[in-house]
Amino acid sequence: MLKLIGSRLLQMLLIMAVVSLVIFAIFDSDKFKKQIAVAELGGFAVSALSDQDYQAWLDRKGLNVPFYDRYFKWVAGVARGDLGRSYEKSEPVSQLLAKRLINTGMLAFWVFALMVPLSLTLGIIAGMKEGSVRDRAVSFIAVLTTSLPEIATAIVLTVILALGLRWVPANSAMVNGWDWRQLILPVLTLVLYDFGYVARMTRASMAEVMTSQYIRTAVLKGLPYRRVILRHALRNALIAPFTIIVLQLNWILSGVVVVEVFFQYAGFGQLLLDAALFGDVYVIQAATLVAVFIAVLSQIISDIGYTLLNPRIRFS
Amino acid sequence: MAEPVPVLECRNLSVSYFTRAGAIPAVVDFNLKLMPGEAHGIVGESGCGKSTVALAIMNYMGKNGAITGGEILFEGRDMRTMTQEELRRLRGSQIAMVYQEPMASLNPSMRIAEQLAEVPLYHEGVTRSEALARAERMLAQVRLPDPQRIMNSYPHQISGGQQQRVVIAMALLSKPKLLLLDEPTTALDVTVEAGIVELIKEISATFGTSLIYISHNLGLILETCNRLTVMYSGEAVEAGDIRTVFNTMRHPYTRGLFNSIPLPGADKNARPLVAIRGQLPLPHARPEGCYFGPRCDHFLAGTCDRRPLPMVPVEPGSSHNVRCARFRDIDWERAKPKPIERAPVTAGGIVLNVEDLTKHYTVESGALLIKAKKTVKANEKITFRAREAETVAIVGESGCGKSTFAKVLMGLENATGGKIGLGELDLANLPVQRRDESTISRLQMIFQNPFDTLNPSHTVGAQIARVIKKFGVERDPRKIEERLYQLLDIVKLPREFAKRRPRQLSGGQKQRVGIARAFAGDPKIVIADEPVSALDVSVQAAVTGLLMDIQRENRTTLLFISHDLSVVRYLADRVVVMYLGQIMEKGTTEQIFSPPYHPYTEALLSAVPIADTNVKKRKIVLQGELPSPSNPPKGCPFSTRCPYVMKGICDTAPPPQREFAPRHVIACHLDEATLLAMKPVITIEPATIEPQTA
Numbered sequence A: 001m002l003k004l005i006g007s008r009l010l011q012m013l014l015i016m017a018v019v020s021l022v023i024f025a026i027f028d029s030d031k032f033k034k035q036i037a038v039a040e041l042g043g044f045a046v047s048a049l050s051d052q053d054y055q056a057w058l059d060r061k062g063l064n065v066p067f068y069d070r071y072f073k074w075v076a077g078v079a080r081g082d083l084g085r086s087y088e089k090s091e092p093v094s095q096l097l098a099k100r101l102i103n104t105g106m107l108a109f110w111v112f113a114l115m116v117p118l119s120l121t122l123g124i125i126a127g128m129k130e131g132s133v134r135d136r137a138v139s140f141i142a143v144l145t146t147s148l149p150e151i152a153t154a155i156v157l158t159v160i161l162a163l164g165l166r167w168v169p170a171n172s173a174m175v176n177g178w179d180w181r182q183l184i185l186p187v188l189t190l191v192l193y194d195f196g197y198v199a200r201m202t203r204a205s206m207a208e209v210m211t212s213q214y215i216r217t218a219v220l221k222g223l224p225y226r227r228v229i230l231r232h233a234l235r236n237a238l239i240a241p242f243t244i245i246v247l248q249l250n251w252i253l254s255g256v257v258v259v260e261v262f263f264q265y266a267g268f269g270q271l272l273l274d275a276a277l278f279g280d281v282y283v284i285q286a287a288t289l290v291a292v293f294i295a296v297l298s299q300i301i302s303d304i305g306y307t308l309l310n311p312r313i314r315f316s
Numbered sequence B: 001m002a003e004p005v006p007v008l009e010c011r012n013l014s015v016s017y018f019t020r021a022g023a024i025p026a027v028v029d030f031n032l033k034l035m036p037g038e039a040h041g042i043v044g045e046s047g048c049g050k051s052t053v054a055l056a057i058m059n060y061m062g063k064n065g066a067i068t069g070g071e072i073l074f075e076g077r078d079m080r081t082m083t084q085e086e087l088r089r090l091r092g093s094q095i096a097m098v099y100q101e102p103m104a105s106l107n108p109s110m111r112i113a114e115q116l117a118e119v120p121l122y123h124e125g126v127t128r129s130e131a132l133a134r135a136e137r138m139l140a141q142v143r144l145p146d147p148q149r150i151m152n153s154y155p156h157q158i159s160g161g162q163q164q165r166v167v168i169a170m171a172l173l174s175k176p177k178l179l180l181l182d183e184p185t186t187a188l189d190v191t192v193e194a195g196i197v198e199l200i201k202e203i204s205a206t207f208g209t210s211l212i213y214i215s216h217n218l219g220l221i222l223e224t225c226n227r228l229t230v231m232y233s234g235e236a237v238e239a240g241d242i243r244t245v246f247n248t249m250r251h252p253y254t255r256g257l258f259n260s261i262p263l264p265g266a267d268k269n270a271r272p273l274v275a276i277r278g279q280l281p282l283p284h285a286r287p288e289g290c291y292f293g294p295r296c297d298h299f300l301a302g303t304c305d306r307r308p309l310p311m312v313p314v315e316p317g318s319s320h321n322v323r324c325a326r327f328r329d330i331d332w333e334r335a336k337p338k339p340i341e342r343a344p345v346t347a348g349g350i351v352l353n354v355e356d357l358t359k360h361y362t363v364e365s366g367a368l369l370i371k372a373k374k375t376v377k378a379n380e381k382i383t384f385r386a387r388e389a390e391t392v393a394i395v396g397e398s399g400c401g402k403s404t405f406a407k408v409l410m411g412l413e414n415a416t417g418g419k420i421g422l423g424e425l426d427l428a429n430l431p432v433q434r435r436d437e438s439t440i441s442r443l444q445m446i447f448q449n450p451f452d453t454l455n456p457s458h459t460v461g462a463q464i465a466r467v468i469k470k471f472g473v474e475r476d477p478r479k480i481e482e483r484l485y486q487l488l489d490i491v492k493l494p495r496e497f498a499k500r501r502p503r504q505l506s507g508g509q510k511q512r513v514g515i516a517r518a519f520a521g522d523p524k525i526v527i528a529d530e531p532v533s534a535l536d537v538s539v540q541a542a543v544t545g546l547l548m549d550i551q552r553e554n555r556t557t558l559l560f561i562s563h564d565l566s567v568v569r570y571l572a573d574r575v576v577v578m579y580l581g582q583i584m585e586k587g588t589t590e591q592i593f594s595p596p597y598h599p600y601t602e603a604l605l606s607a608v609p610i611a612d613t614n615v616k617k618r619k620i621v622l623q624g625e626l627p628s629p630s631n632p633p634k635g636c637p638f639s640t641r642c643p644y645v646m647k648g649i650c651d652t653a654p655p656p657q658r659e660f661a662p663r664h665v666i667a668c669h670l671d672e673a674t675l676l677a678m679k680p681v682i683t684i685e686p687a688t689i690e691p692q693t694a
């Protein structure tokens, strides 16, 4: 197990190194450099700049050395805990990132807090009796909400809850400080989009367990139905969805982009999009590292959890 | 004294499954009366409805099954009128069940202690510690060594035989009145099976439990039951006292079944088996009138093709019933099928010479952090020879190394040592990729599972033709086609089957295709790995017969790998008995089946159930389980279970190989006098009541 975790972490470092190098190479183009200059000096000033002055500016910014030089400098910085400065927002990347991650973490927390119990319960209820009315109802809703793109869900929710009923604000920019009511729409959108998938997986897993021979044994032992479900079926039925839920951690990092941008929520996804459009290479780098880290972390958690839930693996 | 109430009574029970295609009757008009302490066997082939009967008694038929008629009375109370709660209280406490697949029937993620303790906990409301104590005592009663350890294990941590004992313990915990056993030993090795059967008999004696024993194996039923019902295609066709039915069967299907199983006395040359022709009808394609009609030699139009066809007593008032319109018209003495005698085949020169063949594997084991390397000695110094036209059987239970041997022979694995001489060639280290076409074509294989070895997307004809082309038997497309049809004729399949795909064939038909393919390249040697054990009893005889006919015709050497000593006795010329990768005994079939025996052969012979009331067996029940091949005992591999074991000798030094007659070798430490003094395991008592029917 430790060996597995070790190798996963090693893998992670390798991926980080390669990906960050590629990103540096991509954002090395003249177009992006000019964009940065425009952002800093203003479009007018840049076009007025002589070639020589522009070169001098690049020199000052450290932009006219080959990208691998910059890369190694950056790597050395990262090793010291310095992620560089954002060109766009002229803030240390680490500060910027921390703020945004906390916001997105908040969002993710609520999404999970609602989505996991909801989808597991619905999935289990549906899978308990395959083909029953409850099963078909759950399956229908799950397919419907998952097949709607996030943007559509977001629009529909905004129109109904914010513009129509005026229960919640339509915008989540939180310009006047933290406001939980502004969190509702993004959370709802993500939950609606995501729960169907997990619920369907849980349903399939539960339905399979219910047809297994050991459930037959449990029923024919004369156990009360509650006991059959809670003690015999549940644990085995949760093995598969557990892995999927943990992998949703990973999904949410990219899944939030649309929602954050739509609701103008100052989170990680929005930061990433801004940085990508701007060519704010240090921000992109840092965000990538975080994404890779989360991906590997969720993989490790799912491995460990799977082993703990499944004695056949634990003891073999 | 009042008439005792039957424990269970099924009256005109009918069960159907509802599918999109409509209702499919799975069991029709089934009657059974089980008195306290009685053991009732239900025999039949797959799809005959025997398991459905058990599940109907348990009232557990899934969401598309239902009882469509008749009643099931448990101690006089109709189970169909019970509420769910009443049923629940019966299940597991009054009626308990043991299943075919012990591994699948136990919850993989719960400890055994927990799964056992539930029963008294929920049925008798005892305290948790009392429930656990009872569970542990019951484990000891089903003869499990070290109950404490088993209690704390998960199901996958114990062997199949142990799992089945756990399931039996679970069933017995509340002292049920009725125990349903659905093929409880089919998934187990034969010496392990013998132990379980012994246990079941003991249980019904000590606890007075009534049994319903469901099996496809007539011999097992004879060993365990007082009464018997034979089922065919959803119906009971014959029922009665076990000895009466075995000795004076009055239904053509029962007769057919007995003729198609190899009993002692059957002989491939003088008294070959007689197969039942045709195959089981599908449930929605049952014929009018008697379901057995199309396969019955006594079919009479106008009589057999109409309904009703009730079960009637053979004699007025007798409890021996049959469902046959003509059983009184059939002359049961004269109507015995005449087997076609065949002249014995004389073996030719040596074609295969296996010498000291050894195959070791290294496996990595160990949990989480600690890794250990282990050597599995799958084959250890295997030496034997096979002659032209000879049938050599390799017998043994799981882990004995017979499949590994086949793999090495086929070139799928390299040997660790020794050699396999095929003519001038040594095959031991010649993987299949490096063998030339002619070597490959000389050595062909028939697999146990015909389902897995045929390519589902190609027609049968294309698959056989490929082999013909590949081995260069024929090149001209017309000639290939001719050869293909010839092969289909030989395996007795209609020529239009060439255009069919595997999924359109039944199990027996697929195995015929497998045989046709194996013989397409005119092989010298054919290895048949359990070729009939996945097939139904009535089809087995036909397929074995066919295999032997082709072999006889082509003078092929047949290496027949099997765990079934009855079949081996019937068709083999020579036998090699293996245990944990080593040869324990080898000799002619005659020599193996009569003393002196190797102690393992003796136990194996005693373990095989025989469906013949005239056969008397000496009982030798082995203790314990098969050791794992990765951790074999020191000295003699059989020393952990051998009834003759001599401490200090058998468990330290490997046994010597001694020749008792030319080419009859026994590997055992016992002195010659003891071995020679052994009594036969199987004796056939002269028929006293009735002439033997088979």
Ligand code: SF4
Pocket (backbone or CB within 6 Å): B251, B252, B253, B290, B291, B292, B293, B294, B296, B297, B298, B299, B300, B303, B304, B323, B324, B325, B326, B327
């Ligand atoms: S009823 Fe006719 S076809 Fe059926 S078993 Fe009897 S003789 Fe054969």
Ligand code: SF4
Pocket (backbone or CB within 6 Å): B598, B599, B600, B636, B637, B638, B639, B640, B642, B643, B644, B645, B646, B650, B655, B667, B668, B669, B670
């Ligand atoms: S060598 Fe010993 S343990 Fe092995 S079979 Fe002979 S008597 Fe039994």
